[in-house]
Amino acid sequence: xTVRTRFAPSPTGYLHIGGVRTALFNWLLARQSGGQFILxxxxxxxxxxxxxxxxxxxxxxxxxxxDWDEGPEVGGIHQPYFQSQRLSCYQAATQRLLESxxxxxxxxxxxxxxQEREAAEREKRDFVYSRRWMAETExxxxxxxxxxxxxxxxxxxxxxxxxxxxxxxxxxxxxxxDREQDHVIQRADGTCLYHLAxxxxxxxxEITHVIRAVEHLSNTPRQIFIAESLGYQLPSYAHIPFxxxxxxxxxxxxxxxxxxxxxxxxxxxFDHGVAIANRIDLEVVPSSFNPVLVDFYRDIxxxxxxxxxxxLLVGWSLDDKTEDFSRQQMTDLFxxxxxxxxxxxxxxxxxxxxxxxxxxxxxLKQKVVRCLPFLQRAGLVGPSIECEMGPYLSSIIDAADxxxxxAGDILQFDDFFIPDEKLQxxxxxxxxRLVKPENAGYLLDLFKGELAQQxxxxxxxxxxxxxxxxxxxxxxxxxxxxxxxxAVTGKAAGFGMFETLEILGRERCIHRIERxxxxxxxxxx
RNA sequence: GGCCCCUUCGUCUAGUGGUCUAGGACUCCGGCCUUUCACGCCGGCAACACGGGUUCGAGUCCCGUAGGGGUCACCA
Numbered sequence: 357x358t359v360r361t362r363f364a365p366s367p368t369g370y371l372h373i374g375g376v377r378t379a380l381f382n383w384l385l386a387r388q389s390g391g392q393f394i395l396x397x398x399x400x401x402x403x404x405x406x407x408x409x410x411x412x413x414x415x416x417x418x419x420x421x422x423d424w425d426e427g428p429e430v431g432g433i434h435q436p437y438f439q440s441q442r443l444s445c446y447q448a449a450t451q452r453l454l455e456s457x458x459x460x461x462x463x464x465x466x467x468x469x470x471q472e473r474e475a476a477e478r479e480k481r482d483f484v485y486s487r488r489w490m491a492e493t494e495x496x497x498x499x500x501x502x503x504x505x506x507x508x509x510x511x512x513x514x515x516x517x518x519x520x521x522x523x524x525x526x527x528x529x530x531x532x533x534d535r536e537q538d539h540v541i542q543r544a545d546g547t548c549l550y551h552l553a554x555x556x557x558x559x560x561x562e563i564t565h566v567i568r569a570v571e572h573l574s575n576t577p578r579q580i581f582i583a584e585s586l587g588y589q590l591p592s593y594a595h596i597p598f599x600x601x602x603x604x605x606x607x608x609x610x611x612x613x614x615x616x617x618x619x620x621x622x623x624x625x626f627d628h629g630v631a632i633a634n635r636i637d638l639e640v641v642p643s644s645f646n647p648v649l650v651d652f653y654r655d656i657x658x659x660x661x662x663x664x665x666x667x668l669l670v671g672w673s674l675d676d677k678t679e680d681f682s683r684q685q686m687t688d689l690f691x692x693x694x695x696x697x698x699x700x701x702x703x704x705x706x707x708x709x710x711x712x713x714x715x716x717x718x719x720l721k722q723k724v725v726r727c728l729p730f731l732q733r734a735g736l737v738g739p740s741i742e743c744e745m746g747p748y749l750s751s752i753i754d755a756a757d758x759x760x761x762x763a764g765d766i767l768q769f770d771d772f773f774i775p776d777e778k779l780q781x782x783x784x785x786x787x788x789r790l791v792k793p794e795n796a797g798y799l800l801d802l803f804k805g806e807l808a809q810q811x812x813x814x815x816x817x818x819x820x821x822x823x824x825x826x827x828x829x830x831x832x833x834x835x836x837x838x839x840x841x842x843a844v845t846g847k848a849a850g851f852g853m854f855e856t857l858e859i860l861g862r863e864r865c866i867h868r869i870e871r872x873x874x875x876x877x878x879x880x881x
Numbered sequence: 882g883g884c885c886c887c888u889u890c891g892u893c894u895a896g897u898g899g900u901c902u903a904g905g906a907c908u909c910c911g912g913c914c915u916u917u918c919a920c921g922c923c924g925g926c927a928a929c930a931c932g933g934g935u936u937c938g939a940g941u942c943c944c945g946u947a948g949g950g951g952u953c954a955c956c957a
Binding site: 598 | 882883884885886887888891892893894895896904905906907908916917918919920921949950951952953954955956957
């Protein structure tokens with residue numbers, strides 16, 4: 357039997373990071389055994405524009421490298437994969453349920469059911485529908501219809517015994533049938549509800565393993581009832597813990613971003629993103645620019661592999677030390693029995709660590725490819741990059757080394773792309789390193805003269821040059837190097853000073869120092 | 882509230898009765914390196930929710946308590 361798993365997103369316009377984790381586990385299980393991973397669209401309740409709400413989700417999966425064998429865009433032998441187009445399947449199933457007496461027409465109005473529910477609450481007993489408006493014969497149907505009533509279809513749930521679920525993650529879990537309600541499976545207008553659709557589709561698509569978040573565990577008995585009533589063979593169930601908020605055990609929610617901002621690490625991640633977004637004219641709105649959603653990561657230059665590797669480890673582990681997994685390794689080694697039972701909080705800091713690791717391992721060429729679009733979007737580099745820009749960009753990214761965590765971080769080194777005349781000085785740094793030290797200007801001016809005579813403008817010789825200079829002046833290198841950095845980059849911090857000088861080249865270094873000196877004298881007057 | 886699930890360092894986790902005076906990773910705190918920032922290196926702090934059993938022996942099994950979460954829709 358080949359393993360067939362599925363993920364069933366609703367077209368909401370965004371891809372939730374917790375959803376990705378669930379999809380990932382499904383995908384992994386299918387891939388490791390040469391099975392199929394299916395994407396099915398749960399759009400039974402939405403009347404919005406499906407295309408525009410679905411595309412971001414499909415794009416998200418594609419970006420992450422989670423591909424599907426059947427579903428939107430790729431089709432498949434079981435199509436359609438949109439629930440909104442499968443109504444007839446559900447109606448046929450409902451009909452069979454009705455015929456076998458596992459479901460019934462119910463002519464109660466919502467108000468009448470609500471009244472029963474309230475009465476039960478008042479009397480402090482569990483609510484069980486009286487089935488007062490249940491119609492199992494043509495006569496009763498006609499009687500109720502004569503009263504002007506319309507019907508919904510309800511499940512006729514067992515009222516005794518237990519439902520045992522053999523869960524691949526949790527072991528055996530049992531529920532008493534008498535706690536279950538006669539759930540509605542079809543509305544008065546003939547449209548169907550989630551649970552029925554879900555069970556019918558899983559069967560039609562020949563899903564062998566239903567891997568989903570724990571919040572569905574309590575819903576499983578009714579689905580089992582439907583499946584068994586229809587004579588379906590039950591899939592295996594695995595209820596995995598959901599991804600929780602940072603620092604709590606609540607389910608991570610897209611809407612609670614305001615609250616998450618109180619979490620230091622979450623805010624740090626968000627602010628990191630905002631700094632990049634502001635430079636590339638990206639709208640910072642919670643509906644897409646939100647660390648709970650995948651778009652956020654793509655937009656600021658995360659690596660899909662880093663995210664997938666991180667997500668793999670929230671709720672699953674191989675052993676007590678292995679953390680890095682290639683796609684191949686994770687598909688080979690993943691197993692449901694090593695899924696943890698308790699909910700795991702999303703840890704932005706740890707995600708960043710994976711990102712950093714993957715970014716550092718990326719070949720320089722790849723880094724350049726990832727960073728370039730950010731420079732272009734920030735208007736620092738033209739749309740068609742000139743030939744000489746390639747090596748120039750490479751040298752910067754090479755020198756920046758691990759300081760580039762996400763591709764968008766290249767913008768921290770914007771000073772290499774700004775014309776000398778437009779270089780902005782960090783005012784605090786300028787004050788501290790150039791204005792305040794008495795002889796900073798003097799030393800810088802002197803050293804500028806040395807630079808002007810330096811022919812071999814490479815990091816090592818420049819290093820030697822500055823050291824000799826310091827010796828001859830009887831100063832420590834710290835007395836000049838900071839001011840030099842501020843003068844040529846405008847910033848207090850950056851990568852190696854001598855690499856910086858080399859990359860900038862002699863003319864620009866001198867020009868920038870002159871400009872800084874002018875600025876300094878201007879400030880003094 | 883009923884039912885169901887969960888509970889090891891701040892976080893992610895290892896641990897399937899003795900090798901656990903509980904291991905790893907991230908964070909944090911020291912120190913080293915150093916021209917800044919970052920990296921790196923070394924070291925350190927830090928957890929079995931609680932109470933009863935069972936057992937020679939319990940983080941590991943059982944029961945209870947507490948806490949957390951989920952679910953009880955003509956939502957998905």
